[in-house]
Amino acid sequence: MSETKTFHLPDLGEGLPDATIVEWFVKPGDVAHLDEPLVSMETAKAVVEVPSPFSGKVVKQYGNAGDVIETGAALIDIELDASLAQRADAEETGHHHGPPKAAKPKAEEQPAAGEKKSDKGEATERADSGTVVGAMEAGDHVHTERASTAGGVKAVPAVRALAKKLGVDLGRVSASGADGVITLKDVKSAAEAGTAKQGARSAAPGAAAGAATTTPPPAAPQRAESQRTALSASGQPMRTTPPTQSVSGQPEQLKGVRRNMARVMADAHAKVVPTTLCDDADIHAWAPGNDITVRLIRSLVRACQAVPALNAWFDGDKLTRTLHPHVDIGIAVDTDDGLFVPALRNADVLDANGIRQAINRLRDQVVSRSIPAEELKGYTISLSNFGVFAGRYATPVVVPPTVAIVAAGKGRHQMMPVMGGFESHKIIPLSLTFDHRAATGGEAARFLKEMLDDLAKPN
């Protein structure tokens, strides 16, 4: 007798809520082997190969390349093959995940009538009667609470209770369970998204209870193909696209790096108190052969050493800050897929040549998407060299826990008054954003001044 097991997507190690399927290495019917790669998944930061926790025949895959799978959701069903190596039951994999998504629909498989009948007569005697006194009725029959359809929605009692607790109107929750059963997770997501608040309907609660039985539940977000019309749900004309054409002008699910950017930026915006300071670095004195990026990094290191308050991590919940003895610089790298911020480690001990080599290596790794996840975190301050394209000043975003970011704009020549006359000097506009919860304006100004002074040097 073989057993089919469902493998749920584990947290791939970064505390991220989901990942995107890049490529399956197996297909239904194939034999998967314990610990060999099943699939490559793109997380917010990198592409990771996920090994198989079982050996056996692949029965079902819960998504194709490009699909986003939530952490804890079913990924693949494997029919165990007892003749192949399996992990022992007791071995803890260390993975935590949420409830198996497909579990709830079973709730309505069995009708309730008669299911509760227990073995009549006296309690069945067990080897261990389970009690030291009296006699306890014991039964092995399994019963399942059925999903009711009150109000035109299918849900088991636990789901209705949760909806009640969270103030969610079940009539407005889209069901993900089989046969349109609403699951606990559906209710939780609706509560989080605030899309189905109770009381948002105009009908009084009493009237709603009666009327709802005759009102069909609202249509699911996607309409069936046969319902495709040139009119929107509200009767307005709209563009329609045959299913064979690739769709634009439609919402698209953000994936991978771009998805992560959206989260990180929203988080930063919600937490940080940003203040931006702008000034120009005069690099007229530079000897030939100076590398702008290398000099920017050197000046940033000098400034960090002079004003450690900006080379720090800040924890707004505990109100602690950590001043760092080393300088690890997060370098913003723009790609078609989105923003990457790899860390240039120990910038304070590298010479000009070392900095250049390290930067080239990071850029190459980002472009080839081979950069390890640990290289994308843990930096102590950031640098964005956006001026390669256009723009003088900016208000770059400080990403917690760091407290400062420097952005260099597009260099230009500018007339400078010098000793009663004018000279044309090359300048680089600099913008420094700092988290005012963690540093003072004075510290930021001294920091920027250190950078300007260092950048003014010939070498």
Added chain:
Amino acid sequence: MAQITLIEAVTQALAWEMKNDPSVVVLGEDVGINGGVFRATLGLLDKFGPDRVIDTPLDETTIGGITVGLAAQGMKPVAEAQFEGFIYGMLEQIICHAARMRNRTRGRMTVPAVWRAPWGGGIRAPEHHSEANEAIFTNVPGLRVVLPSSPGRAYGLLLASIRDPDPVIFFEPKRIYRQYKEEVPDDGEALPLDVCFVLRDGEDVTLVTWGAQVKETLEAADKLAAEGISAEVIDVATLKPLDFDTIHDSVRKTGRCVIVHEAPRTAGFGAEISARLAEHALYDLVAPVERVTGYDTHIPLFRLEMKYLPSVGKIVAAAKRTLAVS
């Protein structure tokens, strides 16, 4: 996914929470080496060791006091009273300290403890082993009183109770400890406290109950359905604080209510529900509220025990009495 009984669901919830929260400890008489009088804590000692699965002396006062102290200082103790009738020795600690610590310290200290106790009659046990004493606790401010009626709710509500920041009295209907099984995923998903569970939708009469009586009440609903009477069945689950809205919404629809509990009738928790209906739902009611309860006497020894407890027949008869009025 395992098909488990209610008692196994309790064990599963304790094991999950102990594994995932190091501040959870279990204590009581015989909970360790013996695995508990009903085997609720079976295997926990091996998994989590004697520092977290504590066999106490046979002294309820001590268990009560240790539990309050542990909880007030940041642990999440889950204390077991071997039977609901043994909990009285802990009442001083529960009522005078656990229940009022938050109020007394103006919120500076809380008592995130759970007192578990096998509850209710129907297992042919001697005196002190068969009581339905939930109303003693529902009358104490500051306590939450929870009474699951299925393996799934035992698991989800026990997790929620342990995670709750205030003291919870968690009564387990021992008569249905091993009566049937249910699929209960061991996923750490708590169920909501303070809400009723509507187990059956109906139009003609509302049957309100909790604990082991959910079984008889559902059977009564089936019997009524066979006669064309549609009964809504509500499992109160959390008695205190009471989700009266769910009961009221149902009575608005049906106009009739039968409350079923095995505790003695006078000042049983059914009286509270009945009073609330009188206060808030008088104009929704088309028949007097009926109560099917135990009697105002101590639950008898086993030859008479089933006569004392509510039965399917008594519930059906009460429902029909409400329907005779129109």
